Amino acid sequence: MLSDIEIAENCALRDIADVAAELGIAPQNLESYGRFKAKIGGDFSARKAKLVLVTAINPTASGEGKTTVSIGLADGMRKLGKKVCLALREPSLGPVFGIKGGAAGGGYAQIVPMEDINLHFTGDLHAITAANNLLCAVLDNHIFRGNELDIDPEKIYFRRCLDMNDRALRNVTVGRGGEGVEREEHFEITAACEVMAILCLATSLSDLKRRLGNIIVGENRRGEYVYARDLKAEGAMCTLLKDAIKPNLVQTLEGTPAIVHGGPFANIAHGCNSIQATYAAMSLADYVVTEAGFGADLGAEKFLDTKCRIAGIEPDCVVVVATVKALKLHGGADKTTLSEENLEALEAGMPNLVKHIENIKNVYKKPVVVAMNRFASDTQAEIDLVMRMTEYAGAQAVFTDVFLQGGEGGKELAAAVVKAANQPSRLAYSYDLRDGVVKKIDDIVKNVYGGDGAEFSELALRKIEDIEKRGYKELPVIIAKTQYSLSDNAKLLARPQGFTVHVRDVILKGGAEFIVAVAGNIMLMPGLGKHPAAERIDIDEAGKISGLS
Incomplete structure (x- = not known):
């Protein structure tokens, strides 16, 4: 069987201008980065599309395939004749070279060019890292040059960042040897930094600049907050991000338009792609498939309680992704026996899925469809159990095979989602903003x-x-x-x-x-495992990349 990168390399991509034309993007609003990716601009105020949010059960070591299902769902909708656009996050180099590997889908449900998307793409994460660290440099330089703002070096809150898993940078000392004011410093991964969150939540370039100015860098010795605007840093930071704020347009293996922009982690940030990208997709298509990171308790909660409030949007349907194997792991099965039928473990793990269904239906008041990412080892008895317990929880489960069949394997799911998305619903929230x-x-x-x-x-x-x-x-x-x-x-x-x-x-x-x-013990800078994905990634003399999946 071909690897993900081999499948992607064998795909005949459409010219990005053709993909843009399908969405009605005018040539003057397209800034190409080669033939297959581009930045887009224009008026994105219409926001007429039905919005579908894809989330999942709590992740397990076996994987759930949330991005793969999102891509296959969009391809399936396009096969049904719908004008559809994906709105996904950009991968962080931390997971790409760490434990997870690439984050552009898998099998025959991928966004491409996958090697570009997984690596440097259009440079957005590098620009965010540079803007973040520019503020840190300006801050330390201000203190070194006399500290006119009387900033307390013991109360500096803003941290440097790097788009890589590097535990050695969690706690460091800067300014040693007279090269500045010596103080303790900490690094975050770029996907968890505040500048990433700001870029993804900004509704315009002016809003981006305002938010950058409002970053709290620390306190002065009188206990007052010191902001980035006090250091006059927001203008230069915004300048570094002038291109990064523009959404990126790519495509799926089947040529479905995909806007990929922003990449905050959902376990330590808000876990959603940019508001600008969502606005663009909702203005250009009739259906938008977007994704929130990790399980529905993290990414979907933050999408619904935070992003929707800020952006003034709401999903018309929520898809919860699961697999039989993952549910068996939740039920206590040994990971070495997941391909064997185990109805007892499956039944014990099903409450995780049921809880996420209940949250979407009862807390957020939204229609929900369960997408079961099918494996060849799933038995009929296991499928029947999932269907029965899901129906009892008040949702429809659709077993889908987008990994092997792409959009064709997502048509049944697409039909169920289109039906659910056209039901009237009104978003509720899990808490009141006015409360403490x-x-x-x-x-x-x-x-x-x-x-x-x-x-x-x-x-x-x-x-x-x-x-x-x-x-x-x-x-x-x-x-x-x-x-x-x-x-x-x-x-x-x-x-x-x-x-x-x-x-x-x-x-x-x-x-x-x-x-x-x-x-708990969550870390803002992840570390690498004993055998990180980086060990498997290589490139030959012809520039052919291997091990990226």
């Missing part, structure tokens, strides 16, 4: 995770009190926690009961305009 920060976090834990509530460290409570005193009480809340469990304990699989979420820290993101609650 503690209440909002508690509501997410109770309403979305199914826990008993949140517990807060003394540090977190002090920070919450300070945030509310400074007038930031009504911002959305982003909970940073493990993606593997509904709780903040990665070992509690399926649908745990009677747990609390432990909030150890709270971080105000003044530019992104949300509050991050850090739960």
Whole structure:
């Protein structure tokens, strides 16, 4: 069987101008990066499309294939004669060279050129890294040059970033040897940094500049916040991002238009592609398929509670992706026996899927379709069990085979999604923005995770009190926690009961305009495993890449 990159390399791509023409993008609004990718511009105020959000159960070691299903669903809709556009996130180099590998789909449901998308693409993540670190350099230089703003070096909150998993940079010292003011510094991965979040939540270039100016870099010695605008850094930062804010246009293996832009992580950021990209897709197509990172407790919650509020949009249907193998893992099956029929483990793992269905239907009041990513090892008895328990939970399950069949394997799912998306619905939220920060976090834990509530460290409570005193009480809340469990304990699989979420820290993101609650032992800079994906990636004399999948 061909690898993902071999399938992608054997594909005959359409010229990007033809893809743009299918969406009605005028030539003057197309900035080509070669023949197969481009930046796009224009008036994206129409936003007429039906919006479909793809999310998933809590991820497992076997994988669920959320991006693959998103792509296959869009291809399936196009085969049904719908004018459709994908709106996906850009991959981060951290996961590409870390544990996950590429993030452009798989099999015959991919976005292409996959090697470009997975690597440097159009340079957006590099521009974000540069803008972020420019602010850090300006900040340290200001302190070194006399510190006119009286910034307290012990209370600097803004961190440097790098788009790579590098645990050695989590805690470092800068300014040693007289090369500046010596102080402790910390790196975040670019996908988790505030500038990434700002780029993805900005509704215009002017809004981007405003948000960059509102980044809180630290405090002065009087305890007042110091902002990026106080350092006069926002103009230069915005200049570095002038092209990065423009959405990127590519295509699927079958030529379906795909707008790929922005890449915040969903376990430590808000996990959705850019508002600009979503606006563009909704203005250019009749149906838009977008995706939120990790499980519905992380990406979908943040899409619905945060992005939808900021952007003034809402999905018309939500698709929850699962596999029989992943559900068996949630039910306690050994990962070496997942290809064997195990109805007991499947039934024990199904409550994870059921909880996500209930959240979409009962908390957010949206139609839901379950996409079961089919494997050859799925038995009829296992399929029947999933169909029965899903129907009992009030949703329709569709087994789909987009990995091997592309859009043809997604037509049945596409038909179910189109039907659901045309049902009337009105988005509700899991918490009220007007409530205090503690209440909002508690509501997410109770309403979305199914826990008993949140517990807060003394540090977190002090920070919450300070945030509310400074007038930031009504911002959305982003909970940073493990993606593997509904709780903040990665070992509690399926649908745990009677747990609390432990909030150890709270971080105000003044530019992104949300509050991050850090739960459990989540890290803002991931590390590499013993055998990272980078070990498998290579290139030959002819420039042919291998191992990227």
